[in-house]
Amino acid sequence: MATIAGLSGNQFLPSSKDYAEWQWQYATSTHEVDHDMNPGLIVQPHTKDDIKKVILYAKAHGKAIAIRTGGHQYSGASSTGPANIQLDLRSTFRAPADLVYVEKGTRSFVRASVSHSLGEFNAYLGKHHVFVPHGQCTQVHVGGHAQTGGYGQLGRSFGLFGDYIRTLEIIDHNGEEQEITRASDPELFYAWLGGSPGNLGVLTHFLLEVNRDSDYVGSLGLRAVHLYDTAKLRKLLGHLAEMSDDENFPRNYDLCISVLSASFDILGLLGGLDEKMKEEHPEIFGHDGNPVWPRMIIVYAQYVPMSPSDKPDMNFFEQLKTGCFFQSEVEKKPMSQLTSQWIFRNTREFDLPYVKRTYVTKSKTLVKDGWVDWVVGRMDKIVEPSTNGQWLSAQLQCFGGKNSMFTRNANNGTSYSWRDSTMCMTIDNFHKPEKKAEAEAWEAQNDAEAIGPQGIFSKEDRRVLWGSYGSFDLDSVWETYYEDRPKYERLMRARKMADPNGTFTPNTFCVKRAE
Template sequence: MATIQKFSGLQYPNAKDPLLQQAWRNNNYQYATSSHQVDHDMNPGLIVQPNNEKDIIAAVQYAKQEKLAVAIASGGHQYSGACSTSGKNILVDLKKTFLDSKQDLRILGKEEVGVLVKRVIQDPQIQQEKSAKTFVYASVSWSLGSFNGFLKQNKCFVPHGQCIDVRVGGHAQTGGYGQLGRSFGLLGDHVWEIRLIDHDAEIKVVDKASDPELFHAILGGSPGNFGVITHYTMEVHRDSEYDFIGADGPRGIRAVWWYNQDTLEALLKNIAEMGDDPDTPRNYDLCVSVLSSDFPLLHLIPGLDQIMKRDHPNIFGFDGLPDWPPTIILYAQWVPLAENDRYDPKWFSDLANAGKWRLKHDEFGKDTPKRMSEMTGEWIFRNIREFDHPYEKRTYLTNSTTLVRDGWVEQVSKRVHRVISPSLKDEFLQCWVSCQIQCFGGKNSMFTRNADNGTSYSWRDSTVCCTLDCFVESSYKHVAEDL
């Protein structure tokens, strides 16, 4: 396939020449290529890596002239391969395009904030309130790890997901689900302005006032279908806004157990009870993960290896590397939202002591104060991928408020247990699970309350979300599909 003229960035055609073909393959890797490169045909005719907006404009103009489709990848983590394409079409890879630390990730000045707020908001009282807030201009190319680190340096935070290498671009368009979902909503709920290059290769700046329909479509519609997004302007939270007189400081727990079905059911019961109670205060967030053996836990919980060497030396092989058994991980958080807010120590204590075989228990903010900008970094998973295998992924959402009564806890634990602890004759021996279950609901939840805020994110009435990822040897894909 021909390359694009007047394009300063790198280009990789899907060519027959062995060297060009190898370069194309090296740059065609995405999260989903392990599972969907063939069935979803993730084989673009040309991969381009723009250096700037001029390159993107050249690529869009070329595609329009040649009647080609364009796919966009900011990080390439779309699970079904939708940020790739096939045939003679073009993949625009933005991973390295906008990474200037001065231009592409910065706090807006006071005058810029004033102009933005007056353009988007008509109510004078709300204008005054929002003009005192903090806004960040961020490109789509930043990883969540880098984005989180920048906010921490500036004593700010915003809700976002746990995967360190996911990029801001696709993450915001699909919502930006994460640990702070109940207390602060989604990352996409914080977007005020979107800079993009549209199908006519024109630069546009979109907000709820200037183009509410396009704004609505981008934030919750299929990522990359409405233009090449380059930057977002987002409202962020300052640590100082959650430092109240007479209130406790933020609290958090991250605990790890050897996998045990009784422990899993005890923790899931807490999630179910929280989801069933519409009056659960907004301050609380709760998530439970279950991970099969061989999961790289050190990327999730630094320092765990030293504890394991002391207490469980038998899991270390002759090479000194650990053979991790299945585990359960708890993430729980409380944040003050008003003066005199007090956290419930019993809630944390009951969670930390919910089961047997606990390996590690980190409590944040108990002895040493911890700002929210510091707390959010504790929930980040620092490995790029869970398991190096193909996968089947399922996400289940419910708006039920009778989960405990309906036996949901037992149903979920049995399904997970089948993969975690298969019999010697079970085909699930060739499967590995990464499961994450989180409470989002209740009338006080910002995930719920942010419905109809101009975005199009779905299922805002959900009480609990369960994501079940089953990684398999390629010949056992049918087993995962039946899970």
Template sequence: MATATDLEILIESIGAENVFVRGFGFYENEVVQYATTSYPANRTSPAVIVKPKNREDIAATLDYAKKQGVAVAIRTGGHQYSGASSATAPNIQLDLSETFQGPDDRTLLRKQGLLRTSVSWSLKEFSAYMFKNKIFVPHGQCIAVHLGGHVQTGGYGQLGRSFGLLGDHVTEIEIVDHEGVPKAISKHNDPALFKAILGGSPGNFCVVTHFTTKIYRDEDYDGSTGMKCMYVYSKETLNRLLDFVVKMSDEKEKPVPRNYDLCVSVVSSGNNFLAHFPSKGSQLRDIYHGDKNLPNIDEDLPKWPRLIFAWAQWVKLSPTDQYDPAWFNELKQDALPISINLALKPTPMSQMTSKWWILDSVREYPMPYVKSTRVSDKKNLAETGWAKWLTERIEEVVQPKDNGLFICAQIQPFGGVESMTRKNANNGTSYSWRESTVCATLDCFHLPEKDKKAAALAWREKNETEVFGPQGNFSSKDMRVLWGSFGEYDFSQVWYAYHENEEKYKFLRDQRAKHDPQGVFTANTFCVPAAGK
């Protein structure tokens, strides 16, 4: 355990305003993160939180941790759903959310199609920068996610079929290693470490500070279009949209071209509606008040009714490409008139990725949650009846009034023979489940009472018995993604759900042993353990 003198030396080196000690000062403000609402406090209660100013502060923190025999968890500022970006005392959390946000931490080489950026930017800041410069890359939707964790876990998002994952476009990674030494890593000078960082076990090989990524320019995709639709919730509408998702992933019919991307979301009443359609609240109230078949909404109500959303996009990949109007027309059937771009006016890609696809809120409900995110390897979901099954499961939570449960579901196709998520396999990264056809997130938020948590858990448990396995209607086995981790927190017990085979798992364990020999990056159990440990 650290002596007061050791800690005082670290604080003096880094600055008292950047070190937060458990039980003192502003620690309670700094320790809160997304997972705090839903897991035991000790999972996200490090002894010390350090917010370094530079690489030297990072090196000093790592040196201090090794001398004290404790470990460091790395957080770039976003929300890691199961709390793996934090730690239990006596371990330390290294928070990079404000470290690298200077003018030298973002350099655009537009003509060369490259961007060097730090990990400290949130997706809100990152997407605003992309929009300003009329460029884009595939990335996720949650504004509070920061680039460090996002790129290491893939960077899943709306452009998954058309462009793949954000991490697929990374050309170089800048790190501070376990000895505090800055390095630049690429496929050429250290392909094994490059592969391990991108998809292996986030924050467990080194401290990532910056990365360089390929970017795309709006003018090269002129003529692209999309729409963002809102629907009054109904089983019929949801089932129809899920059937649409299935068609994009099953391969018995004519393959859907790579140009098309789609994401379908469902929220219960009481959701943060502004996260999806900013400034449209009054118009939604007018619609509900003017329709005798819909319940009236209190004029002052800050939360909104049960809704379905669909993000639909077509990218003009070549000058001769033309979109199929029937594809969009079928999707926008029954969409509310306040939906965005139903007329399908051509729109710059940077505008769609930064203004339409990204959410303007940190989370849908300020409540605890029971999470589940899985991907499918099935290419015959129409035959398994998964869309109808999922509709019924969502209806069980969404339909009853005052049940204390609140769904936030997000379903997106990544499959099809032309999907770039699939085609980018074997590109020098270790992101898993490249053959996946659909990604389905089923988050059940709940009121804090024990019986409500039990009901949310029971709902997930029933789902678990039917979605995967030999008779599963969704996937042949348990397949999860690191950004959406849930359930078992000891990675050694559930590694097979996050990585395809033991060969990859052994490779990652060997890299842990090589690049983290003293276990300085082993601050909790949700990480690939070093070989021999």
């Protein structure tokens, strides 16, 4: 493949000196062999005109385009193979006009580009004393985050990041700019937000409605760190399960519990590109703000008053911080400041290959079914041994109940799936290369025991696009990502309308186009 004439941005062929650095992304250490992640050309456009030229070139030459904003997609779906092009937008839209705060009477908005990380975006909102629900990984970029929902700490109290998007600015398969709203084009708005991320065109900017601190005075937050202990973990997850099972739990509260293995001897184990990238190209890898961890349980909890008459139940916090190793006391802070405390500052959990799993469930009987004892036992299998070459990174969070905005925001014009879910569980195994088979076997046992008609966590296989795993052929496993066939066929029709020539079909992790 040749470079494209007339572009002002950078282009990298596989023969280019810096190709390997720009080809690398989060999934490279794990999926480079099984999911081809070696684009025939990497383009870093400087302008919208550059993007239009790439689209028209791809269309004329029968190439497909993979779109990357941050490269945090765990299965590597933001990359492609030698026959195709990767469009890297991380640095394209970073001028002052690409992140703007606007007040309109009692409402506040931010127009943002896809080229900003969550860490940067959160800091910008904080300067304006506004907030919005979003995820916790600092180097996730908002383009992919918006399209896959934007799960995060405020899921119960405020819903998903994508619930707050009002306008999408895109460049379509003809190289033409469009503005999409729910009112102007409900089918494309629906498909862009939750359908087939990165496969409908090039998203450049979006308008997001944000919440003002001044409307939620009295918010409280707790970040507590417990040293890993089986009994302590069982108690904390017991509180989480009780909250998740309670259909009437107030909207005001959110609770997320993370569990991490020790990392003292992890850095440098591979001696390969991951570590080289971290040392030589921190601008690509990101900055690791906490390089050494003990085995620990991290509790993130908060309370948000929804009206002046709301009062917090302080026992909610007390039962989560008792016996902790380190804590910031329950703090009264504006929500825009609390959201910055929920951000996980490391670029990735461990610099190792991984076997990832993210499950969601609608179960309201986790306590009754014995899920707490089961999941603690599974975690112990890899956390407690000190030399097994496997490290746990788990995150468990409540989302459900009739008062939850995650649930109540369903049918808001977006297609984010499984909005009746009560809990999300990410339980990942990072491993030394020679321990791959053992890590896969551990996760396979989790699959067999947690998911299915007799599953202790969920009676059906529910997956999320941002935490994909298993088959990379989306059409063969569509029922795990979308609730029913009519929904999937609606998305198929939208894909055909948005991408009739397959210009944005760079791999198999795409919704199939209607015939």
